[in-house]
Amino acid sequence: MARPGRAVRPAAEPPTPAVPTTHRPGVPEQPQPDGYAGVGPDTRDAGVGVPPAEPPTAYVSPEAPPPHDDDPPLAMEALRAVQILNPSGEVTMPRPDEPRIMCVANQKGGVGKTTTTVNLAVALALHGNRVLVIDLDPQGNASTGLNVPHHTGIPDVYDCLIDSTPIVDVAQPVEGIPNLWCVPATIDLAGAEIELVSVVARESRLARAIAAHPEPFDYVFIDCPPSLGLLTVNALVAAREVLIPIQCEYYALEGLNQLINNINLVRQHLNPTLDVSTILLTMYDRRTRLADAVEQDVRNHFGDKVLRSVIPRNVRVSEAPSYGQSVMTYDPGSRGATSYFEAAQEIAERGVRATVGRNA
Template sequence: MGRIISIANQKGGVGKTTTSINLSACLAELGKKVLVIDLDPQGNTTSGFGIDKEEIENTVYELMLGECSIRESMTKVENIEHLSLIPSNVNLAGAEIELLGINEKEYILKNAVDYIRDDYDFIIIDCPPSLNMLTVNAMTTADSILVPIQCEYYALEGISQLIHTIDLVQERLNSNLRIDGVVFTMYDARTNLSSDVVDTVKENLNATVYQTIIPRNVRLAEAPSHGLPINLYDSKSSGAESYRNLAKEIIERKDV
């Protein structure tokens, strides 16, 4: 049975999409069969894999409205063996309103994913930077939440609200949900601030912290504009090595 990980943090700009793209690509590079679900209306994970989000006929939006099956919503990612994507675009922004009258709307994504989860080793869901119905659907579907935290002064801002939401989902919708762990992103070894943030989070957050820390890296920032994950764009960069290490850590902790 595939392991489903939602990558969530209501704070924007913390590396959710970067992590979704590059972790998925590195898991696939290690031979794991991976499905990525882009649940953000901005569709940056979709374009980050080199897919034109405006030209896609079936996206996660059509899937959630019941206009296509989950297999019909999947797109194969070129150049990456073992990796498929359910894309997203701006149409998804209206989904929350359109789902208002639907019974058990919190389970729409889960009910669809249940059909195919045994086909994959990992299903990675990129959540939007807000705690809305899309994020609740992701948490209801997932086994665990991976929380990227940027190494900056306001790193802990909003984390308590995220944990409160996870607790509510555990209580009411998905009793098996847990926090998989925290991964630090945009780490700058030249500043005291980055190491201070890491220490503060470890002291204040009751969650596993992954040993791998993602550095602030120019090549990581450039890769999405080329429609490539970092392991294809610059395989020897520090960003690529970091995401490979994170993928290995996640595989090793699969049964935790």
Template sequence: MAKILAVTNQKGGVGKTTTCVNLAASLVATKRRVLLVDLDPQGNATMGSGVNKQALSASVYDVLTGQKEAVDALVKSESGGFDLLPANGDLTAAEVQLLELPNKEKRLSYALAKTASKYDYIIIDCPPSLNMLTVNALAAANGVIIPMQCEYYALEGLTALLDTIQRISRVLNANLKIEGLLRTMYDPRTSLANEVSSQLVNHFGDKVYRTVIPRNIRLAEAPSFGMPALAYDKASRGAVAYLALAGEMLRRQETPLKQESA
């Protein structure tokens, strides 16, 4: 069964979508089968994966509202090599519609259960707010990755997010746990970044990934070409960092590949 990871932070602009697209591509490079779920109405993960969000015949909106099965809405990211459950502006309407549907917090969980056996990893890109879409992601996941910049307000926002995850774990999903904290857009030349980084490690210990994602122009450019950094410039520091993150994740938690144990 797939490991389902929600990538979330209630603060925007922390590299959440960049992490989703590039981690998905990096896991594919290690021969894992990956599904990326775009749960943000902005559809940035969809566009960053090389899929036109304006030309979708079906999206995650149709899946959440029960009009389509997940398998009928999947598209392939040719640049990333992973399957994608795409999103566009239609998803904004789902936030309201979900409130009137039965099992509103578990719609994504039920939808993914039917296709999870096809994948080793399912990565969910959450919107930068705590709404019904984020609740669906956390109810479906068994791990949470929290990307964050090492800046002044980062720790304050982190406390609120951890409280949210605890509540979801208590009420909706007892299997939910923090998978790891990921330092993004990291610039080791600033004393503030180093200070916040040290505070994170002191407080969360090995929950903080050793891998740090640097500020990198190639990472910033790649989405405009509809590619993960690995396809855009595999030698860039950003691409190498996400490959290292995938390797660190696999060393932490993975059982042998099915074909190896067969």
């Protein structure tokens, strides 16, 4: 009979024969499941260590990147990575018959100008095109994204604009990416807006520097600052095409008319060959109706100028610059890399079709 106030201890069940046991002389046998989580034989015998109800889960390193819902299956991701990196080095994107000088412009900040410039340039260079990136933004983010030194004292685009230094003396090859060069921007470029005011032919300084390069490039991408000052005007005068990244949000549409008006003014007075050839939708979030509405508005207004490829919001695209890389080399199997690869391929194919149409 149990004592008053004391719970009756239930009878222990006999151990299951299928579970491995450990037996020591003088100690009753106790079940020891796989993955036993006790703290040692002595405390186990004393009843301190309690075996887990289920075997432990597989160990995951804390350094491993977290999974992402938008990542493709591993097999498809590997195939895309091989396709994007192009280890054979073959020319898989058509090269244009004449150099394509593209100004990447939008006076609104944070729409993906630099990210678009860097990733399109890397994608085209990896697939056989000779590409030059000109960092015309005093922040120097394109130089950072390509891991090109751009600290004070490095020859940069400021020297080309103010001191007429040849681009061939300033351009640096991008490490690990064949056929890709970058003209960096240092903090000195911040004063170029004021200094250019008194310079002769101030609007065409960059155009002359590009034209004087001894070897032509297939593509020249000019990354503009988020403004419509003299630096952006220099880029518009030097370019033949304008690529406008548009963020899939409402505010991105507000200043678009002003940008188009400035492009028309440059076309009328300084560069009659300038054309808005490409619109790229960036930071597309498929979970929102707003992104769909902005996409439809842009496509209805610009028609075929809008690329079919759309750049989604992707954490890999944001992480890559912190490692001095483009997303094409940082995580070539990600959705961000795949989208930029498809956009670059579409730009290359459009350029060939445009050349054929002019020659017809």
